[in-house]
Amino acid sequence: MKNIVLEAKNLSFEYPGDEDTKPVSALRDVSFAIEEGSFTAILGHNGSGKSTLAKLLCMIYQPTAGQILLNGRDMTAEGITEKDIMDARREIGMVFQNPDNQIVATVVEEDVAFGCENLGIPSAEIRRRVDEALEIVGMRKYARHAPHKLSGGQKQRVAIAGTIAMKRKIIIFDESTAMLDPLGRKEVMDTILRLNKEDGITVLIITHYMNEAAMADRVIVMNEGKILTDGTPGEVFSQPEPLWEVGLDVPQTTEILYKLKKDGYDVPLDVFEPEQCARIIAQALERGRS
Amino acid sequence: MKSDIAFGQYCEGDSLLHRLDPRAKIVLAVLYIVVIFLAESVASFGLLLLFSAGLVAVSGISPRIVLGSMKALTFIIIFTAVINIFWMQGETLLFALGPVEVYLEGIVNAVLIVLRIMLLLICTSMFLTYTTTPIALTDGIEQLLAPLNRIHVPVHEFAMMMSIALRFIPTLIEETEKIMNAQKARGADFTEGNLLQRAKALIPILVPLFVSAFRRADELATAMECRCYTGGAGRTRMSVLRYDWKDFAAIGTVVLLGAAVVVLNILVPGIGLAM
Numbered sequence: 089m090k091n092i093v094l095e096a097k098n099l100s101f102e103y104p105g106d107e108d109t110k111p112v113s114a115l116r117d118v119s120f121a122i123e124e125g126s127f128t129a130i131l132g133h134n135g136s137g138k139s140t141l142a143k144l145l146c147m148i149y150q151p152t153a154g155q156i157l158l159n160g161r162d163m164t165a166e167g168i169t170e171k172d173i174m175d176a177r178r179e180i181g182m183v184f185q186n187p188d189n190q191i192v193a194t195v196v197e198e199d200v201a202f203g204c205e206n207l208g209i210p211s212a213e214i215r216r217r218v219d220e221a222l223e224i225v226g227m228r229k230y231a232r233h234a235p236h237k238l239s240g241g242q243k244q245r246v247a248i249a250g251t252i253a254m255k256r257k258i259i260i261f262d263e264s265t266a267m268l269d270p271l272g273r274k275e276v277m278d279t280i281l282r283l284n285k286e287d288g289i290t291v292l293i294i295t296h297y298m299n300e301a302a303m304a305d306r307v308i309v310m311n312e313g314k315i316l317t318d319g320t321p322g323e324v325f326s327q328p329e330p331l332w333e334v335g336l337d338v339p340q341t342t343e344i345l346y347k348l349k350k351d352g353y354d355v356p357l358d359v360f361e362p363e364q365c366a367r368i369i370a371q372a373l374e375r376g377r378s
Numbered sequence: 379m380k381s382d383i384a385f386g387q388y389c390e391g392d393s394l395l396h397r398l399d400p401r402a403k404i405v406l407a408v409l410y411i412v413v414i415f416l417a418e419s420v421a422s423f424g425l426l427l428l429f430s431a432g433l434v435a436v437s438g439i440s441p442r443i444v445l446g447s448m449k450a451l452t453f454i455i456i457f458t459a460v461i462n463i464f465w466m467q468g469e470t471l472l473f474a475l476g477p478v479e480v481y482l483e484g485i486v487n488a489v490l491i492v493l494r495i496m497l498l499l500i501c502t503s504m505f506l507t508y509t510t511t512p513i514a515l516t517d518g519i520e521q522l523l524a525p526l527n528r529i530h531v532p533v534h535e536f537a538m539m540m541s542i543a544l545r546f547i548p549t550l551i552e553e554t555e556k557i558m559n560a561q562k563a564r565g566a567d568f569t570e571g572n573l574l575q576r577a578k579a580l581i582p583i584l585v586p587l588f589v590s591a592f593r594r595a596d597e598l599a600t601a602m603e604c605r606c607y608t609g610g611a612g613r614t615r616m617s618v619l620r621y622d623w624k625d626f627a628a629i630g631t632v633v634l635l636g637a638a639v640v641v642l643n644i645l646v647p648g649i650g651l652a653m
């Protein structure tokens with residue numbers, strides 16, 4: 089079994105209300121464990137608590153109940169100091185939805201350097217890491233550009249470079265492709281996949297795109313602050329009813345295969361690659377109903 | 379692109395002035411201001427005028443741009459000139475209009491003071507705004523003032539505020555345009571009506587703009603926290619500013635210029651500045 093790097097144990101969280109609003113319970117009793125180098129997708133409709141979960145895992149919020157274990161260490165225990173949390177943030181980081189609101193500097197490479205500068209890393213080492221990170225996300229030639237003149241996908245890759253320059257082991261992407269056009273989305277997804285496959289970075293993506301979720305090793309579906317289902321994309325999507333019930337989609341491929349199966353064709357449900365899916369459908373139609 | 383306007387008056391270039399260290403340029407600007415105030419005689423003003431012309435030439439920036447920037451000062455220039463010409467007493471009476479007497483000293487004084495104002499503007503713009511990007515300037519100020527940290531002046535925080543403001547100006551301009559277009563599409567009119575009506579038409583722009591700016595600020599704060607930002611303490615920088623011989627040479631030149639001005643004041647006094 090692989091190393092567990094991040095674990096949530098019975099996490100609950102409530103947004104405190106003020107005078108005229110009641111406290112909002114955003115997460116209830118959420119538990120899961122993330123393996124080193126894995127790729128997990130978190131799904132759920134709006135308001136199901138995905139962002140809240142991400143912020144808890146990055147220790148931006150303190151859970152109202154439950155524990156977060158990073159590399160086996162309980163980050164919610166008594167006696168955890170600001171400094172421990174800072175140290176933890178060297179390991180785990182987050183890329184947000186809106187690229188504009190996470191870029192701090194007026195020059196691309198200065199922004200990528202921002203996190204490393206905060207860690208107090210020597211200048212020469214920062215320089216090296218920044219160049220490397222920009223290379224990985226394919227933005228080396230934009231190093232001296234002004235961020236506001238880049239496309240959305242490019243800005244998002246700059247933000248990703250900023251977190252890989254910090255040499256983080258776990259990165260959470262909170263709808264980081266949501267504001268991008270299809271091309272920008274592909275750029276960013278390719279970058280994320282490469283980070284996971286080639287550099288062994290543990291990735292969690294929060295997304296509304298089912299085809300992105302289908303690329304993951306594991307899918308966690310959230311509903312009203314709880315985990316609805318948790319498993320491989322094959323396991324989760326081959327039972328679409330519970331997902332449909334809470335208003336979620338499944339990948340288009342699954343939807344077609346599922347309908348064929350219901351009509352009596354013998355097809356598998358866990359094929360997400362469109363070409364392959366088309367071949368399977370063609371074969372099944374040739375064979376006819378069983 | 380419209381949003382470029384926001385990046386101050388910086389003129390792209392690669393001249394000697396552009397390449398000086400921003401800290402050196404701030405020091406140079408301050409020194410040069412002192413030198414300008416040292417000048418008293420016509421001769422020393424002549425020297426400074428020559429030197430400033432030299433600065434403009436070295437920077438490679440079109441003199442027309444520099445002179446154009448004087449327009450903003452027209453009112454101040456006329457005002458000081460008039461005050462000096464009509465109110466200053468002297469020895470050489472040129473003419474009198476009823477109770478108002480105009481002296482030669484008054485006119486010389488007016489000219490020199492106007493020159494002084496112009497020199498001040500040229501010097502700060504040549505050293506600072508035209509040849510230094512706002513962000514380099516911010517870095518320079520932060521590092522020059524760093525010793526003040528010890529007496530608990532939040533130098534780093536101010537510099538950070540400055541650079542974030544600079545970062546977000548284009549974003550907010552873009553957003554303003556978007557909101558204006560959205561309101562125009564709903565039939566809003568920002569060009570007609572009297573001042574009050576036009577000011578009222580701006581409210582539907584300002585309100586969403588502020589709401590969005592606060593939301594951005596909130597998200598940015600979270601993102602910065604996530605990237606381990608905890609203020610200036612323990613922070614390093616990727617690009618470290620370094621002085622080299624150019625910076626020392628430039629500062630040396632301005633110090634020499636100051637000495638020359640003092641000497642000229644004494645050797646060639648002539649009619650000088652009286653205040």
Ligand SMILES: Nc1ncnc2c1ncn2[C@@H]1O[C@H](COP(=O)(O)OP(=O)(O)OP(=O)(O)O)[C@@H](O)[C@H]1O
Binds near residue numbers: 114132141
């Ligand atoms: N700052 C806040 N204050 C109070 N309640 C909040 C706050 N942020 C989120 N909530 C509430 O917490 C719940 C979960 O929100 P969260 O942002 O985690 O959802 P999400 O799954 O990320 O949704 P989306 O897909 O829209 O991003 C929602 O009911 C939301 O209204």
Ligand SMILES: [Mg+2]
Binds near residue numbers: 138139262
């Ligand atoms: Mg969210």
